[in-house]
Amino acid sequence: MKFVKNKVGRSIPEELNGKKLIPFTGKGKGPYKERKYAPKIRRTSPGDGKVLKSLREAIKKGGLTNGGTISFHHHFRNGDFLLNMVCHEIAKMGLKDIRLVPSSIQPINNELLPYLEKGIITHINCGTSGKIADAISRGKMDGLLTIRSHGGRARSIENGDVEIDIAFIASPTSDEYGNINGVHGKYACGSLGYAMPDAHFANFVVAVTNTLVPFPNNPISITQDHVDCIVLLKKPIGDPAGIVSTTLRVTRNPKNLKIARDSIEVIKASGLLKEGLSYQSGAGGTALAATQYLSEYMKAKGIKGSFGMGGATEALVKMLEDGLFEAVLDVQSFDTYAVQSLLNNPKHIEMGASQYANPLSSGCAVNLLDTVILGCTEIDTKFNVNTSTESDGRIMHGMGGHQDTSEGAKLTIIAAPLLRGRIPIVVDDVVSVNSPGENIDVVVTERGIAVNPESQYFELLTKAKNLNIKSIEDLKKEAEKLIGGKPKKPKVTDRIVAIIEYRDGSVLDVIYQIKN
Amino acid sequence: MSKKSTKRIDDTPVNRLRRTRLYIPGNNPAMVQNAVVYGADSLIFDLEDSISLDEKDSARHLISNALLTLDFEDCEVTVRVNSLDTEYFIKDLEAVVPAKPDGLLLPKTQSFDELIRVDNLISDIEEKYDIPIGTVKLMPIIESAKGVLNAEKIAEAPRVIALGLGGEDLVADIGAKRTKLGRELDYISAKIILACAVSKIQAIDTVFTDVNDTEGLYEATLRAIELGFQGKSVIHPSQIEHVHRAFSPSQEEIERALRIVKAYKDAKKKGLGVVSVDGRMVDLPVVRRSEKILKWAEASQHKI
Amino acid sequence: MYIQTGVRTVKIVKSAQAGSLESCDILISVDPAKEGSGIKINLESPAKTQFGDLILSEIKEVADRLEITDVKITAIDKGALGYCIKARAETALRRGAGE
DSSP states (O other): OOEEEOTTSOEEESEETTEEOOBOOOTTOOOOSSSOOOOOOOOOOTTOOOEESOHHHHHHHTTOOTTOEEEEOOTTGGGBOHHHHHHHHHHHTTOOSEEEEESOOOGGGGGGHHHHHTTSEEEEESOOOHHHHHHHHTTOSSSOEEEOOHHHHHHHHHTTSSOOSEEEEEOSEEETTOOEESSSSTTOOSOOGGGHHHHHHOSSEEEEESOEEOSSOSSOSBOGGGOOEEEEOSSOSBOHHHHSBSOOOOOOOHHHHHHHHHHHHHHHHHTOOSTTOEEEEOSSHHHHHHHHHHHHHHHHHTOOOSEEEEEEOHHHHHHHHTTSOSEEEEEEEOBHHHHHHHHHOTTEEEOOHHHHHOSSSSOOGGGGOSEEEEOOSEEETTOOEEOSBOTTSOBOOOOTTHHHHHHHSSEEEEEOOSEETTEESEESSOSSOSBOGGGOOEEEETTEEEEOTTSTTHHHHHHOTTSOBOOHHHHHHHHHHHHTSOOOOOOEEEEEEEEEEOTTSOEEEEEEEEOO | OOOGGGSOSSSSGGGSOOSEEEEEETTOHHHHHHGGGGOOSEEEEESSTTSOGGGHHHHHHHHHHHHHHOOOTTSEEEEEOOOTTSTTHHHHHHHHGGGOOSEEEETTOOOHHHHHHHHHHHHHHHHHTTOOTTOSEEEEEEOSHHHHHTHHHHHHSTTBOEEEEOHHHHHHHHTOOOOSSOGGGHHHHHHHHHHHHHHTOEEEEOOOOOTTOHHHHHHHHHHHHHHTOSEEEESSGGGHHHHHHHHSOOHHHHHHHHHHHHHHHHHHHHTOSOEEETTEEEOHHHHHHHHHHHHHHHHHTSOO | OOOOOOSSOBOOOSOEEEEOSSTTOEEEEEEEOOTTOOEEEEEEOTTHHHHHHHHHHHHHHHHHHTTBOSEEEEEEESSOOHHHHHHHHHHHHHHHTTO
């Protein structure tokens, strides 16, 4: 294999499994293709019925063959039964060498493990966690895992890097002509944002529902003209308890509270915390605490923002309700409060994955972000961020919208503790790169704040009197001092089990099979 | 988060900035190793009330190792050992003194004689470990009526650089009722502050137990400052910012303090015996207090 | 540091443990072992790949310092730092030695 070094210093093979790889050369590059992918034209004529009684019928109708590609959304999160159900059916039908393109794999999908080992599933395109991720790290899947961001996934579907044979869309409600929404019914999950590129670009689209409503469904998130058939099942497609949390917990850990508060102090010092602010943060305990601090501050100072975005949470929606934002743009709703708000509040707007974060489009929402607060599993002295692999080399997570928001936002803040247990978060070199250092402005830890010298906010933030500014090198040394040295590097074989794409389709890094 | 230069008023342990002293349960490694990050002026690793009897040994070992290994930056590091009348006291000293904390908090201190005994015990250990005699300071906690009446003598004892007030036990001991406002401690507080003033050491106020009532804490701290306390003990990191907010002087106070200190320096330069500010005579204690206000102001510029 | 070293070897006379399974802590259990069987340590840790050897050496260092030659040690690590591992080892071993 011939290798080239990409911009973040990682060796990328020129070709892998017969496919040429484009090494990452910096943000803002591409498109590497001239035209979008065009799916097959289908015809539904007057009098044609679209409702089917079984998944098998839909799989047959979609013409899935060995080597075919099927896609799913993960809006049902750990309450999703559909991905497992479809894979079981495919296994029973004797199909193999299937490519899975879900928007995420959750612990509930652990039962698919035997299909990786038997060659029924040979490629996965998405962020993975749990036992599946672990098995891929240990070389138990024949093909490759391709890890993409949410925006990168939308881009790969739109530009044809991924051609979907059948998109299966778990639908909280659908009418008999395939108009789907996510806000009604027992399985309401809120936004269906991640399913939208699939609906628009797959060659065959199947809505799977337990709740058939009279035509026309209203509101409509995915429209009938994209949906080829509706499978009405008696067997539940999800577990409501796993789909949305009733309440996400704000951290009570004083260390994380400090990190959250200092993240907001950084935004204040940057000058961005003013009228018209646009803001995104995750749904983790620290991010929620940061959102709460932000809300308190904006209320106290009478500052009104423009929009809040991301996984919509109760914390973000309450800011909308308090008039602190004009709108919430919602690609994914995390809790019941956000689902209710999407249903009832016209200022709470559903957004597709491409609209959210596809870099190779005519403009995605992340481009309009002032600031985003993100996490990481590691960050190195070049500010490269790892979200996918543990420091022992195992694949553990996906990357969500990390690359997308960090490239798009004016000010990208990584909020993370300096250590997790004995594992250092600030290191010499991350195990794998998910977001390039050029995207990152600041890292906030409980023991100090490091600003990327390349950041446009470097001067401003390093001068701020109330911030405990340190160099990233010093933070790294402090971590090493606490843990008594550097962690041992993971031992790997020479087989590549996963590639990490940048959102534009170039390759940031590859992940090798771990030893033992 | 405070920066390096702000923690010490001057280099002497007695005059060190001590607005907040954060209690950390001595057997909780997650809290022990992160104690330094919250911006408290002083840390108290507790081996006493927060440690059950069957974990006294493990807390002692944990704190001893923590003091020897971890970097607490510019925080003052102290340990609350078990009281002199317990079987744990001497073991605590033997474990902790060699690790050279800045000071030891002595709970339930009642008399000058106790402190002489403690001083001797510490001197023996310091000698054995080649530590200069007198390195480890003492901060007795007054928690009984007897301790209050002996405060003057206690303040004079060797190594003593601050007196703390143990409000809960004291109130019970004198048979008063514990209230939010703390009026029942007014006389006791005044007496301890007086004793400290005579010996030129610091008086530190008791804890505020309702962690959720941050405004109550702020008000209580303002009152403590009015009375003459130099700091307050806190039991949760979230309390630190509210105490520091109370210690942050007003712009008016800062400006007046600046004028006083400047006038004093000018007078000294000119060899004048009398300092006058805003048409009024100013004596040395007022100058000293103004200097302290400026230190608090300087420390308050930094977050938390 | 305050431990006095002497010439005697110290015996583990009973099973004992120290520490906890809380985050950033380690639970160390000690059991008596036959004379001449040496110091045997069984370690479970989320960071075994990265820090396994270091953790073992930290526990061993304490046993050596306390002049314990024969003991069976089980350590379940929850991300403890070195100072904590040494402290827990010391407490467990001293308890096991009947102090």
